[in-house]
Amino acid sequence: MLCPNCNQPMNLLTADGQTFLHCSNCGSSFFEKNSINKISLETAKKIAEDRLTDEVFGQEKHCPKDGEILKPITDQPQVVSSEITLLRCQKCAGIFAFSEDLVNFKEQQQAKLSYFKAFKKAISFRTIFVLSVLGIISATLVTQGNNFLNYLSSRSQASSIVKKADFYRSGRLLLIFFRTETPFFSKIIFSDKTTGQKLIKMVSETPKTFHQLTTSDLNLDNEIWYQIVLTDNSGKEVKTEVKKIIINNE
Ligand SMILES: [Zn+2]
Numbered sequence: 001m002l003c004p005n006c007n008q009p010m011n012l013l014t015a016d017g018q019t020f021l022h023c024s025n026c027g028s029s030f031f032e033k034n035s036i037n038k039i040s041l042e043t044a045k046k047i048a049e050d051r052l053t054d055e056v057f058g059q060e061k062h063c064p065k066d067g068e069i070l071k072p073i074t075d076q077p078q079v080v081s082s083e084i085t086l087l088r089c090q091k092c093a094g095i096f097a098f099s100e101d102l103v104n105f106k107e108q109q110q111a112k113l114s115y116f117k118a119f120k121k122a123i124s125f126r127t128i129f130v131l132s133v134l135g136i137i138s139a140t141l142v143t144q145g146n147n148f149l150n151y152l153s154s155r156s157q158a159s160s161i162v163k164k165a166d167f168y169r170s171g172r173l174l175l176i177f178f179r180t181e182t183p184f185f186s187k188i189i190f191s192d193k194t195t196g197q198k199l200i201k202m203v204s205e206t207p208k209t210f211h212q213l214t215t216s217d218l219n220l221d222n223e224i225w226y227q228i229v230l231t232d233n234s235g236k237e238v239k240t241e242v243k244k245i246i247i248n249n250e
């Protein structure tokens, strides 16, 4: 079978009890439905090294098994953050990953797993870690009605709405988790005190009570401050106080 990226023959590899296709030319891999969830970070790192080039060809990519078009997974931001590109076959639900994306994806899964083990958060394992093969999951917009507005007007500061924000580090990745009592859109403004740079990251693009973000865009050796911005359905915005990031696992 030929590589969807560079058109070279792919090898059949076995690791972690999974059999998958790997291209030793461009380093990309193709996993059958669900299989990518069972590959370890160690395996991802090992196969990422097995490549000759980093070439990414711009053409449309097709499933090595059935020729169906491969499309980026964008419907599961909790599982695949926006920085990672994984392509899914519309027919067999197989997943194609470039080596770097595969390593980043497994690093994030690992970091989230450590987080939940350490803090025993009551979040469904499935919703966070497992790539659904059900296809598009429609986002439910939660409308809150009048109670919600009353609630907001009685609280001027988001600090009282956001329960404790947890920061967790894995290598160069920073994971952020926080809850709100009611569903909000959310974003975070980061401020690097060492370089003076500001960075705004979207967290929840649909109203949620459990918010999570993974980012590799910050230099975690610098002093970073943050402010959470919550927006309700009517567009009203509230902000938390600006606070210094304190990483839980250090
Ligand atoms: Zn290739």
Ligand SMILES: [Zn+2]
Binding pocket: 063, 064, 065, 066, 067, 068, 089, 090, 091, 092, 093, 094
């Ligand atoms: Zn396919």
